[in-house]
Amino acid sequence: MKMEDQVMNLTKATSLLIFLFSIFSLLTQAQTTARELVQDGITKAKLGDYKAAIKSFDQAIAMDSASVEAFYNRGIAKSELKDYKAAIRDFTQVISLKPSYPEPYFNRALAKDYLQDYSGAIADYNKAINQKADYVDAYLNRGLAKFDLEDYKAAAEDFTRALQYRPNYPAAFYNRGLAMFNMNDYAMAIADFNEAIKYDTVSPEYFSSRGAAKAAAGLYDDAILDFNLTIKLLPFDINPYMNRGLAHLYMKDYASAVDDYSKVIEIDPAYADAFLKRGVARQYLDDRPGACDDWKSAEELGSDKAKTYLDKFCSP
Numbered sequence: 317m318k319m320e321d322q323v324m325n326l327t328k329a330t331s332l333l334i335f336l337f338s339i340f341s342l343l344t345q346a347q348t349t350a351r352e353l354v355q356d357g358i359t360k361a362k363l364g365d366y367k368a369a370i371k372s373f374d375q376a377i378a379m380d381s382a383s384v385e386a387f388y389n390r391g392i393a394k395s396e397l398k399d400y401k402a403a404i405r406d407f408t409q410v411i412s413l414k415p416s417y418p419e420p421y422f423n424r425a426l427a428k429d430y431l432q433d434y435s436g437a438i439a440d441y442n443k444a445i446n447q448k449a450d451y452v453d454a455y456l457n458r459g460l461a462k463f464d465l466e467d468y469k470a471a472a473e474d475f476t477r478a479l480q481y482r483p484n485y486p487a488a489f490y491n492r493g494l495a496m497f498n499m500n501d502y503a504m505a506i507a508d509f510n511e512a513i514k515y516d517t518v519s520p521e522y523f524s525s526r527g528a529a530k531a532a533a534g535l536y537d538d539a540i541l542d543f544n545l546t547i548k549l550l551p552f553d554i555n556p557y558m559n560r561g562l563a564h565l566y567m568k569d570y571a572s573a574v575d576d577y578s579k580v581i582e583i584d585p586a587y588a589d590a591f592l593k594r595g596v597a598r599q600y601l602d603d604r605p606g607a608c609d610d611w612k613s614a615e616e617l618g619s620d621k622a623k624t625y626l627d628k629f630c631s632p
Contacts, residue, residue: 350380357389366393384413388420391427400427418447422454425461434461450481456488459495468495486516493525502533520549524556527563536563554580554587561593573597588617595625604629 357372373390376383391406407424410417425440441458445451459474475492478485493508509526516522527542540563546556561576577594580587595610608630614622 350376350383350386353379354383354385354389357386357393361389361393361396366396369393370397382413384410387413388423391420391423395423395427395430398430400430403427416447418444418451418454421447422451422457425454426457429457429461429464432464434464437461452478452482452485452488455481456485456491459488459491463491463495463498466498468498471495472499484515486512486514486519486522489515490519490522490525493529497525497529497532500532502529505529506533518549520546520553520556523549524559527556527559531559531563531566536567539563552583554583554590557583558590558593561590561597565593565597568600570597570600574601586617588614588619588622591617592619592622592625595622599625599629 353372353376357369357376360366360369360372370390370393373386373393376386377390380386387406387409391403391410394400394403394406404424404427407420407427410420411424414420421440421444425437425444428434428437428440438458438461441454441461444454445458448454455474455478459471459478462468462474463471472492472495475488475495478488479492482488489508489512493505493512496502496505496508506526506529509522509529512519512522513526523542524546527539527546530536530542531539540560543556543560543563546553547560550556557576557580561573561580564570564573564576574594574597577590577597580590581594584590591610591614595607595614598604598607598610608626611619611622611625611630615626
């Protein structure tokens with residue numbers, strides 16, 4: 317059984333701000349000035365003022381058009397502002413100047429990832445790994461790009477490679493668990509989620525995903541315990557309530573399902589699926605008027621399935 321409301325958030329290794337590349341030659345006075353502008357930009361970026369940082373990097377590049385530091389850090393700042401196409405251009409310039417560094421390939425891949433160019437991202441992660449064989453985050457992110465392309469087996473292999481170099485990496489366990497879940501190997505998914513939780517006990521998506529895997533394996537009581545933990549960590553997130561409600565439906569605990577869907581509606585009164593499923597639970601409780609009211613609300617919010625229920629159970 318697939319938990320249809322489960323939202324599994326992929327954990328992505330984001331770019332570390334590696335602000336300075338090594339300087340391999342003596343600098344002239346003009347280059348020193350350019351370097352000072354880079355340092356100024358780095359300071360502004362650390363303070364979160366990325367627009368001002370970009371202006372400093374622009375000035376540095378105007379003085380020294382071969383400044384690897386300026387192009388690289390400007391790419392980082394543009395990525396932070398979600399201007400991924402411009403960031404890609406800067407990382408490409410860095411690569412043309414210093415093709416042996418793995419970081420610009422990784423960051424260009426990350427920008428392509430955000431633009432949903434997963435094949436292009438994989439090509440750059442490959443190049444980063446060619447430069448640095450133990451690049452753990454490149455393996456993790458390459459796996460995520462393959463996951464987005466629905467190549468779950470290859471994704472799982474990359475997460476395993478990441479774990480070879482960093483055995484206690486919760487994100488790699490978690491994402492491999494998601495890949496296993498999507499391959500319907502719920503036992504392996506649960507085992508990986510267990511490992512992720514062992515090393516990170518405060519990430520609610522880990523408990524939520526383990527709950528979904530347990531529910532898919534028919535372990536509804538255990539699944540509900542995980543959804544309870546998720547709710548404790550994220551009391552205003554609708555997803556664990558939806559998942560717990562669905563588990564209650566499968567357990568024929570319809571009153572508890574009604575309570576969970578009511579909580580979702582309290583948080584988001586426009587959530588059509590909560591009305592739809594609360595109507596189902598009420599139908600099983602022989603509350604036909606309440607069920608029809610819920611399905612009417614769901615239909616008004618755009619649910620086609622609610623119209624089917626209305627026609628079948630609520631017609632005069």
